[in-house]
Amino acid sequence: MAVTRLPDYVVRRPSGFYRSTNPGTKLAIAALEVLAAFLLPGWIGPAVVLTAVLATAAVARRLRGLATFGLAASPIVGSILLVNLFLLPGASDPIARLGPLAPTWSGLWFGLQTIARLLAFSSAIALVYLTTAIDDLLADLSRRGLGRRAIFVVGAAVQMVPLTIERAGEILDAQRARGMDTEGHFWRRARGVLPLAGPVVFGALTEVEERTMALEARAFSAPGRKTLLRVPLNGRIDRVLFWAALLALVALVGVRLAGRLG
Amino acid sequence: MAIELSAVRYRYAGASVFALRSIDLRLEPGRVVGVAGANEAGKSTVCLVASGLAPGVVGGLLEGSVRIDGVETATLRPHELAQRCGLLFQNAATQVSNTTATVFEEVGFGPCNLGLPVSEVGNRAWWALRAVGIEKLAARDPARLSGGEGQLVALASVLALRPKYLILDEPTSELDPAGTSLVADALGRVARETGAGILLVEHKTDVLAQIANEVVVLERGAVALAGAAAPTLADPRLAELGVEPPAAVRLERMVRAAGLEWTAAVAEAIE
Numbered sequence: 073m074a075v076t077r078l079p080d081y082v083v084r085r086p087s088g089f090y091r092s093t094n095p096g097t098k099l100a101i102a103a104l105e106v107l108a109a110f111l112l113p114g115w116i117g118p119a120v121v122l123t124a125v126l127a128t129a130a131v132a133r134r135l136r137g138l139a140t141f142g143l144a145a146s147p148i149v150g151s152i153l154l155v156n157l158f159l160l161p162g163a164s165d166p167i168a169r170l171g172p173l174a175p176t177w178s179g180l181w182f183g184l185q186t187i188a189r190l191l192a193f194s195s196a197i198a199l200v201y202l203t204t205a206i207d208d209l210l211a212d213l214s215r216r217g218l219g220r221r222a223i224f225v226v227g228a229a230v231q232m233v234p235l236t237i238e239r240a241g242e243i244l245d246a247q248r249a250r251g252m253d254t255e256g257h258f259w260r261r262a263r264g265v266l267p268l269a270g271p272v273v274f275g276a277l278t279e280v281e282e283r284t285m286a287l288e289a290r291a292f293s294a295p296g297r298k299t300l301l302r303v304p305l306n307g308r309i310d311r312v313l314f315w316a317a318l319l320a321l322v323a324l325v326g327v328r329l330a331g332r333l334g
Numbered sequence: 335m336a337i338e339l340s341a342v343r344y345r346y347a348g349a350s351v352f353a354l355r356s357i358d359l360r361l362e363p364g365r366v367v368g369v370a371g372a373n374e375a376g377k378s379t380v381c382l383v384a385s386g387l388a389p390g391v392v393g394g395l396l397e398g399s400v401r402i403d404g405v406e407t408a409t410l411r412p413h414e415l416a417q418r419c420g421l422l423f424q425n426a427a428t429q430v431s432n433t434t435a436t437v438f439e440e441v442g443f444g445p446c447n448l449g450l451p452v453s454e455v456g457n458r459a460w461w462a463l464r465a466v467g468i469e470k471l472a473a474r475d476p477a478r479l480s481g482g483e484g485q486l487v488a489l490a491s492v493l494a495l496r497p498k499y500l501i502l503d504e505p506t507s508e509l510d511p512a513g514t515s516l517v518a519d520a521l522g523r524v525a526r527e528t529g530a531g532i533l534l535v536e537h538k539t540d541v542l543a544q545i546a547n548e549v550v551v552l553e554r555g556a557v558a559l560a561g562a563a564a565p566t567l568a569d570p571r572l573a574e575l576g577v578e579p580p581a582a583v584r585l586e587r588m589v590r591a592a593g594l595e596w597t598a599a600v601a602e603a604i605e
Contacts, residue, residue, distance in 0.1 A: 078456050081436055081473045207435045220447075227433035279428050281392070285382075286429040286488075288391050289421040290444035291495060294413035299446040299455055301439055 083302050086205065090132040094310035095200075095209040096216055100317040102196045107321055109192035111328045118188035125195045134202040141198040142191065149187050156183030206230050212304045220298050224287075243271045335403050337361040337384055337419065337499050337531065342398035344383050349394075353379040355555040357398075361531045363498055366521075368546030368563060369535040372576025375552040377535040381503040384533060386415040402499065416444065419499040420492035420530075424507045426484030429491070430476050437487050438463070440476040444495045462494040465528055466520045482513025486520055493524065499531045500524070506538055514538060521545055543567055543580040551575050 077083070086092050109121045129138045160179035167175045200209075210227045214220070287293075337360070344354040354376050361367050361384070371377050382388035386407030389396050400407045402418045410418070423429055434440045442459040450458070463469045468486045471479065476487055485505055492500065502521070506514040522545045525532050536542050542549055542563060549566040551559035553575050559566055566572075568583045578584075582601070589596050 078452065079438060079472065082438055205435060207433060207439070210433055224431075224433060227431075232432065279425075282423055282425065282428040285387050285391060285421070286423055287431070288387060288412040289385070289416050290431070290491060291413040291416040291447040293411070294447045294449065296449040299449055299452060301442060301446065301452060301455065 078301060085305060086203075086208065088132060090128055090134075090199075091203045092305070093203075094304055094306045094314070095204045095212040096306070097310045097314040097317070098200045098204060099209075100314050100321070102200045104317045104321045104324070105196035106193050107324055109189050109196070111324055115185060115188065118185070118192040121192035121196060122188065125192065125199050129195075129199055129202070132199075132203055134199065137202040138195055138198055141194060141202075145191065145194055149190070152186050152190065153180075153183040156180070156186065201230075208302070208304045211300050211302055212306070214298060214300055215303055215306075220292070224292070239275065243275075335363055335498075337403075337533070338399070338401045339380075339384060340399040340401075342383060342396070342400060344379060344388060344397070345395045346379075346388075347393035347395075353555055354383060357383075357552075357555070357557060359384070359533075359550060359557070361499060361533050363531045364525075364529045365548065366525050366532045366534060366546045368542035368549040369533065369552060370537060370539060370542060370549060370572075370575075370577045371552035371558075374554070375576070376555040377552060378503050379555075380552070381421060381501045381533070381535055385419050385421040385501045386410060387412070387421065390415070413448070416497070417448070417495050418497055419501060420495060420497040422485075422489055422492055422500065422502045422505050424504045426479075426481055426488050426508070429488040430484070432477070434476060436472065437468070437474050437476050437479075437490075438472040440487060441472075441490045441494050444491060448495070458494045458496065459490075462490040465493055465524055466490040467523060468520075480513065481509050482516040485509065485513070485517050489517070489520060489524070493528070493530075497530065499533070501533045501535075503535050504537065505534075506536065506541060514541065518544055537577070539567055539572075539578060539580045540582075543582065551577060 090098070105121045105125065109117045111117065112120065126135070126138070129135045156179045157175045158173055158179065160176060160182055163176035163178040163182075165177045167177055167180065206227060210223050213223050213226065339357050339359040342354055342357040342359075343352050345352045357376075357380060359367070359380070369377050369380060379388065382392060383396065383400055386400065386402070388394055390407065390410075391412060396408070402410070402415070407415060431440060431443045434443060438459055441462050442455045445455040445458045459472075460469070463472055466486050466489050468483070468490060471483060471487065474483075476484070479487060489500075489502075489505070505521070506517050509517060518541045521532065521534065521541075524530065525545060532545075534542065534546060546563040548561065549559075549563045550557055551566065551572065558575050559569055559571060567580050568586075572579050579587075586596050586601070589600070
């Protein structure tokens, strides 16, 4: 039987603002944003990047997803603020005295700026994730000449995150069913992590050999170029944006190395 | 034309004991050979050796001869072996490539690896999905399937490489009765419709009774029993080898032990 065309769900094209932008172009833009968040001085870097990312996310209707990523980062955000507020080396402008502790204005300022950089960095990457199907990204990387092993590592790593979380949930349920107490105060919860970490980590490691053999059984190591069932669009605007982002990225690094950014 | 294992001994890398001590086995196209045995009998090792993945991919020491259609497996590269002999593992979850969004693309993963034209990949994917009877799953996310469905997708994925032989390592071991029935029916269909030779390692002897032409029972890395499926699965030595006979055989024994008559009509009704 001859197939005249592939099913629509295979050749589907993403639609909507930014979601239809070429995945490689989005990666280049995200790379520029990440570098800008850290290389531009003071508040300029994180402010520019956060404004750009939030505006893009709003138009692409991905603000809610971005907020979820922001919430997930809240533990690290809190710890950065606390450490800098109380322990910034050389800070001598206390806000108040709390016994032996003295939070400082410069610690607060530096902590907030570090948090802004971190949020700018993570939201730039999160936006790519939220607006790009992973198989589109892999297909585009393959089209751009990235090797099949590298592409598999990227794809498997991204896809393994939700699967590992799912497995951790199953193991946690099994441990609870055997009487392990995972509720209550912090230390009790922390104690519950150890018996969870073992099965998750060792389970993943023992699966590696079977996964490797399963891949070999599907001709993964065949020589030559792999067939792509769907090639993401790479229109003129995508190509212009891609090269503009790369040029801006190189220029930013160059200016920074020349010491012109303070 | 066959997969032939002659006087095969195999030892895993780092192991001091041979996992396979003496194996002679022949699998011809269009035939289903079942392999049974207790734990550590060497069933999974037979699969790896017969498919050429051991020692080719997993290492170890092989003695004797393993040939696919007259060609020593040691001389073939993994992707060449994959096109001659498909291998299916126990766990459906570890066989998903994790790089595709739909079952159709997952089944096409192997042909894509070979660099075949898009139209040929599409043809093979549809053919394999139909052969296994899962066309209706084609648009689904392969990571969100039940165990039985996942195993059928893995089977179709291997079939899409159009191998002449299939080696299946306990494909129903992690499935419930419904999933087992789903996979057993699909295997029967594949055996009938593709003409592939199937080596089926299975501890559920009811599945072997349903689709195998011959059965080989292993014990500590050697062949302990071999022959046509029905008499081998009814052999009284089966239980001593750690293999439970099929339900029909057990029922017949219970009926006879109770002094009742076991007629052909009863046997037919049970089947």
